[in-house]
Amino acid sequence: MGLFDKLAGWLGLKKEVNVLCLGLDNSGKTTIINRLKPSNAQVQDIVPTIGFSIEKFKTSSLSFTVFDMSGQGRYRNLWEHYYKEGQAIIFAIDSADKLRMVVAKEELDTLLNHPDIKHRRIPILFFANKMDMRDALTSVKVSQLLCLENIKDKPWHICATNALTGDGLQEGVDWLQGSILIGCLSFGKRSRLNEFVRRKPLSGHSSSIS
Ligand SMILES: Nc1nc2c(ncn2[C@@H]2O[C@H](COP(=O)(O)OP(=O)(O)OP(=O)(O)O)[C@@H](O)[C@H]2O)c(=O)[nH]1
Numbered sequence: 363m364g365l366f367d368k369l370a371g372w373l374g375l376k377k378e379v380n381v382l383c384l385g386l387d388n389s390g391k392t393t394i395i396n397r398l399k400p401s402n403a404q405v406q407d408i409v410p411t412i413g414f415s416i417e418k419f420k421t422s423s424l425s426f427t428v429f430d431m432s433g434q435g436r437y438r439n440l441w442e443h444y445y446k447e448g449q450a451i452i453f454a455i456d457s458a459d460k461l462r463m464v465v466a467k468e469e470l471d472t473l474l475n476h477p478d479i480k481h482r483r484i485p486i487l488f489f490a491n492k493m494d495m496r497d498a499l500t501s502v503k504v505s506q507l508l509c510l511e512n513i514k515d516k517p518w519h520i521c522a523t524n525a526l527t528g529d530g531l532q533e534g535v536d537w538l539q540g541s542i543l544i545g546c547l548s549f550g551k552r553s554r555l556n557e558f559v560r561r562k563p564l565s566g567h568s569s570s571i572s
Pocket residue numbers: 385386387388389390391392393394408409410411412431432433434454491492493494495523524525526527
């Protein structure tokens with residue numbers, strides 16, 4: 363049993379987590395979510411999402427229900443109807459789509475300023491996707507263009523990914539799982555964690571929890 367499993371069990375965490383998967387059309391959202399599912403549940407042909415679809419995948423300690431939203435312009439107004447239900451956000455970016463990086467930033471800014479998101483410490487995982495494309499920007503450049511350093515009131519993380527091979531996805535999901543667990547601590551469970559740490563030292567992971 364890994365550290366996160368022990369923590370989740372010990373915290374009495376509700377193991378079902380709703381995640382919103384957002385980002386422009388063609389950024390690779392559905393491909394990413396498909397890759398996170400067990401291999402026998404993955405589909406071969408991915409088509410542009412109409413409206414949204416609900417998908418599920420699991421990590422060692424959490425079960426994720428993903429609202430895989432269409433990124434097409436005509437469907438983006440659907441996103442906000444699910445903000446209240448989301449406990450975490452995955453935001454996918456096509457790192458090779460330089461022309462639309464400004465549109466991705468506009469959508470991100472609209473999301474961050476929405477009343478259902480603005481005042482919540484909801485974790486946001488950015489996938490700088492399509493890193494295999496010859497002209498893809500680095501995740502550092504994507505981060506700069508989206509001005510991610512201005513996000514001060516929410517935990518966020520950016521990973522360089524290739525959803526076709528799955529490269530980078532696990533790192534991101536590990537971060538998301540950890541940040542959801544840590545988010546639980548801010549709701550009054552910190553003292554219980556301290557007790558846990560006294561009994562079972564967390565070795566190298568303890569600094570990320572304080
Ligand atoms: N080269 C490359 N292609 C990718 C990658 N991820 C996804 N794609 C391709 O990009 C296209 C769009 O992928 P989708 O997963 O449908 O994108 P989406 O964000 O869900 O799009 P919408 O549902 O329209 O919002 C597909 O042809 C995928 O095969 C990647 O990392 N590298």
